[in-house]
Amino acid sequence: MWDYSEKVLDLFYHPKNQGPMDPTPEPGIRVVTGDVGSITCGDALRLYLKVEEATERILAASFQTFGCTSAIASSSALTELITGLTLDQALKITNRDIADYLGGLPPAKMHCSVMGQEALEAAIYRYRGIPLPVHTDDDSALICSCFGISESKIRRLVR
Amino acid sequence: MIYLDNNATTAVDPLVLEAMLPYLKEFYGNPSSMHSFGGQVGKALSQAREQVAALLGCEPSEILFTSCGSEGNNTAIRAALAAQPEKRHIITTQVEHASVLNPCKHLEKQGYHVTYLSVDEQGCLDLLELEAALTGDTALVTLMAANNETGVLFPIEQVGSLAHDYGAIVHVDAVQAVGKIPLDLHQLPVDLLTLSGHKLHAPKGIGALYVRRGFRFRPLLIGGHQEKGRRAGTENVPGIVALGKAAELAQTYLGDPHEQQLRDALEIGLLQRIPDTQVNGHLLHRLPNTTNLGFKFVEGEAILFWLNKYGICASSGSACTSGSLEPSHVLRAMHLPYTVLHGSIRFSLSRFTQAAEVERVLEVLPGIISHLRAISPFSHE
Amino acid sequence: MIYLDNNATTAVDPLVLEAMLPYLKEFYGNPSSMHSFGGQVGKALSQAREQVAALLGCEPSEILFTSCGSEGNNTAIRAALAAQPEKRHIITTQVEHASVLNPCKHLEKQGYHVTYLSVDEQGCLDLLELEAALTGDTALVTLMAANNETGVLFPIEQVGSLAHDYGAIVHVDAVQAVGKIPLDLHQLPVDLLTLSGHKLHAPKGIGALYVRRGFRFRPLLIGGHQEKGRRAGTENVPGIVALGKAAELAQTYLGDPHEQQLRDALEIGLLQRIPDTQVNGHLLHRLPNTTNLGFKFVEGEAILFWLNKYGICASSGSACTSGSLEPSHVLRAMHLPYTVLHGSIRFSLSRFTQAAEVERVLEVLPGIISHLRAISPFSHE
Ligand SMILES: Cc1ncc(COP(=O)(O)O)c(C=O)c1O
Ligand SMILES: Cc1ncc(COP(=O)(O)O)c(C=O)c1O
Ligand code: FES
Ligand code: FES
Known part of the structure; x- marks a missing residue:
């Protein structure tokens, strides 16, 4: 049994900001999504950001996650962490910050918080129209032990 | 607490505890000792050996006691290879327990050739594939x-006969079968068979290995003369007595429809209440106590944590790989779709499971799955 | 019943039983499982590991649990050889337990060269002989x-230092020492150390192996991830909890002079009352609970049967070789005269031994010996 912190369990059982975001356009506001992972590797996260165009401030964030306890808690934690930040500020959030916010994660579960950081990056890059940086296989091996080299390829194909 | 994880381990039956307690208290003698205090303990061992033999339909002298199923499997594999040292081929399946698969992988490094038989989507073997793999060089x-995860039964009798035709030794890991389905070693073409006490309401730390009479056995643990020189180490007397009693009790419960009725009620109830759900494993060739269900679009650990909140114990994958992050090798070998692979949960019942417990799962699990699906990015696609 | 056979096995301390019972009853979860019912069992294992580590003066992570001393010894020997596979020489002694000697004999057949160090008439090692035997090829x-039969202590510290000077791995079979004399693995130059629960008032079926941090360990039992991959098999939770408690208790009794006082009273009392009697083994370098006495001109089994008639349990030779008719290999290695060899009896005490029990032996044994001597053809020569 994983030794999860109270905060992880709390956000897992009572996630904040769960579910898709209403895409109806509002003036001066854009909704973007960032996707990482796939059902193949057992975890995936879709992050929704509601951004005020004038200030590049994140007015709201929500998530949908397919994954384990810590993946769900990390996603929820991420949405709490970034709400109110500008995109530049949000880009500085790392998976460490997410893990710290959660009161720590078991070492074998650290990669579940990386997904949050990646999805955030993906959403912001999409907002700015920048192509997503390609993660090398070395990176993904570091990121998650269940993403073997071949699986990270599958993952990109599926994506 | 609602315990539906009996394939991981079982509660010690109170009657088993009662039988073993005197050997944790006043009868602590060493059965090898030269005094009647030790000698009376030796008699308890003989009785336990008879009880286990009776459950398996073999001779007491064909039973040796081990410390667990993993020791039994490791020992059996080594003994089989030592008995036919010139042969270099092993046949096993892709869905074995780690205590068979890992020794096999290890042996590959030592120059053995290992065939891992595939299974179909229902977890069943193809006997033609077995026959094609067998050669005169097949030692084991x-x-x-x-199967511990799906409960799927393999056709031991046919496999054993085929293997014997080619002169191979047959070892059966019956850790999940013993006590749940009848086994008759008088009839079965099997040379070695492993069981583990804690899967049949004996405590952890005791197991047994059946070694067919006349088999040229080579021990794994060498030292003193215990177990007729087949397993060194002072005997785990309380554990052995407990296993004997557990075997006796298991025999009286064999054929009792209780477990299967509840399992079926659970399975059908969940299938009815939760859409996009499937049973993993063959519906008929299966242990009566096990159901492995795939809930699409959600992840197993998340389901388990929710169940845990309601005091319900179940499992995803086998207990000893759940520390790792990989989806179950058993379900992968069955080529289940990814949507199912990560969201499969095993419920395993015992004779102590009650109808009200099954009811409770039927009450809470639908809500858990729909909650998790609501936050999953896939279920809406 | 007067139990003076504690080197064969010991009674489970009632406090140990009390500590383990919950794990034979309500806390039956599998520590590998993904529910808090299993998780809480995992915490009990951690505590037990700390308790055992505290007794030995090592880190909890350096302890792995086994099923008995024999498994520990077998595992340690294999692991040591696997860590230095190019070396082909082993050094041991002539007076080791069968679970060390038999693996060594077995390895000789596999091309290893084994030196069996001799002992003197007091059962002591000659460090010069050890030094002469050590070479760069010595793996272990x-x-x-x-010693289980005489209680004689070997100078582990000096042996370990010498062995390390030559790059050899040092394994200590401390099955008889743990709990009876202090051991501090922070200080001792030892890489692997075996203990067995049932010798220190834990039940049969549980043991532990110390593996020095950083040692490249190779497991004997392979399979699941239990014990960090160092010993496959569902953990014997009640046994482990019991061993932890037993270790904790042993620590509180270390240094208590009770056992040694009674042992000395027994030994001196018998020497005074029975002529032609000698102590086998060094008088000082010895366990505090053991005395091995040679009664000339009589035969050990006959003495034991008489003692048994009076409800007194003792032993000749070690428990697991006493089924054989050979005189003890330990006493033979000490080159004891034949008159003594066959008539030697080991009394081994515990913290539960009482003065009145010793008194009773002093009362009955002189009569037994003189009766047997009266019918012996040798004593009149
Ligand atoms: C010195 C020594 N080593 C090893 C053992 C083996 O321990 P076990 O019987 O627990 O396997 C014993 C006791 O039988 C012993 O006295
Ligand atoms: C099929 C199978 N074989 C072997 C084992 C190993 O048994 P043990 O945990 O007693 O070593 C298990 C259970 O863990 C099992 O389910
Ligand atoms: S998302 Fe947590 S294990 Fe992969
Ligand atoms: S006289 Fe009986 S064993 Fe030798």
Whole structure:
């Protein structure tokens, strides 16, 4: 049994900001999504950001996650962490910050918080129209032990 | 607490505890000792050996006691290879327990050639594939009687006969089968068979290995003369007495429809209440106590944590790989779709499971799955 | 019943039983499982590991649990050889337990060269002989901390230092020493150390192996991830909890002079009352609970049967070789005269031994010996 912190369990059982975001356009506001992972590797996260165009401030964030306890808690934690930040500020959030916010994660579960950081990056890059940086296989091996080299390829194909 | 994880381990039956307690208290003698205090303990061992033999339909002298199923499997594999040292081929399946698969992988490094038989989407073997793999060089066919994750049964009798035709030794990992389905070693073409006490309401730390009479056995643990020189180490007397009693009790419960009725009620109830759900494993060739259900679009650990909140114990994958992050090798071998692979949960019942417990799962699980699906990015696609 | 056979096995301390019972009853979860019912069992294992580590003066992570001393010894010997596979020489002694000697004999058949160090008439090692035997090819020095038959202690610290000077791995069979004399693995130059629960008032079926941090360990039992991959098999939770408690208790009794006082009273009392009697083994370098006495001109089994008639349990030779008719290999290695060899009896005490029990032996044994001598053809020569 994983030794999860109270905060992880709390956000897992009572996630904040769960579910898709209403895409109806509002003036001066854009909704973007960032996707990482796939059902193949057992975890995936879709992050929704509601951004005020004038200030590049994140007015709201929500998530949908397919994954384990810590993946769900990390996603929820991420949405709490970034709400109110500008995109530049949000880009500085790392998976460490997410893990710290959660009161720590078991070492074998650290990669579940990386997904949050990646999805955030993906959403912001999409907002700015920048192509997503390609993660090398070395990176993904570091990121998650269940993403073997071949699986990270599958993952990109599926994506 | 609602315990539906009996394939991981079982509660010690109170009658088993009662039988073993005197050997944790006043009868602590060493059965090898030269005094009647030790001697009376030796008699308890003989009785336990008879009880286990009776459950398996073999001779007491064909039973040796081990410390667990993993020791039994490791020992059996080594003994089989030592008995036919010139042969270099092993046949097993892709869905064995780690205590068979890992020794096999290890042996590959030592120059053995290992065939891992595939299974179909229902977890069943193809006997033609087995027959094609068998050669005169096959030292050992080792396979499980029942799968720990899906409960799927392998056709031991046919496999054993085929293997014997080619002169191979047959080892069966019956850790999940013993006590749940009848086994008759008088009839079965099996040379070695493993069981583990804690899967049949004996405590952890005791197991047994059946070694067919006349088999040229080579021990794994060498030292003193215990177990007729087949397993060194002072005997775990309380554990052995407990295993004997557990075997006796298991025999009286064999054929009792209780477990299967509840399992079926659970399975059908969940299938009815939760859409996009499937049973993993063959519906008929299966242990009566096990159901493995795939809930699409959600992840197993998340389901388990929710169940845990309601005091319900179940499992995803086998207990000893759940520390790792990989989806179950058993379900992968069955080529289940990814949507199912990560969201499969095993419920395993015992004779102590009650109807009200099954009811409770039927009450809470639908809500858990729909909650998790609501936050999953896939279920809406 | 007067139990003076504690080197064969010991009674489970009632406090140990009390500590383990919940794990034979309500806390039956599998520590590998993904529910808090299993998780809480995992915490009990951690505590037990700390308790055992505290007794030995090592880190909890350096302890792995086994099923008995024999498994520990077998595992340690294999692991040591696997860590230095190019070396082909083993050093041990002539007086080791069968679970060390038999693996060594077995390895000789596999091309290893084994030196069996001799002992003198007091059962002591000659360090010069050890030094002469050590070479750069010596993979392993395996020896016992305390002899099970005589209680004689080997100088582990000096042996370990010498062996390390030559790059050999040091394994100590401390099955008889742990709990009876202090051991501090922070200080001792030892890589692997075996203990067995049932010798220190834990039940049969549980043991532990110390593996020095950083040692490249190779497991004997392979399979699941239990014990960090160092010993496959569902953990014997009640046994482990019991061993932890037993270790904790042993620590509180270490240094208590009770056992040694009674042992000395027994030994001196018998020497005074029975002529032609000698102590086998060094008088000082010895476990505090053991005395091995040679009664000339009579035969050990006959003495034991008489003692048994009076409800007194003792032993001749070690428990697991006493089924054989050979005189003890330990006493033979000490080159004891034949008159003594066959008539030697081991009394081994515990913290539960009472003065009145010793008194009773002093009362009945002189009569037994003189009766047997009266019918012996040798005593009149
Ligand atoms: C010195 C020594 N080593 C090893 C053992 C083996 O221990 P076990 O019987 O627990 O396997 C014993 C006791 O039988 C012993 O006295
Ligand atoms: C099929 C199968 N074989 C072997 C084992 C190993 O048994 P043990 O945990 O007693 O070593 C298990 C259970 O863990 C099992 O389910
Ligand atoms: S998302 Fe947590 S294990 Fe992969
Ligand atoms: S006289 Fe009986 S064993 Fe030798």
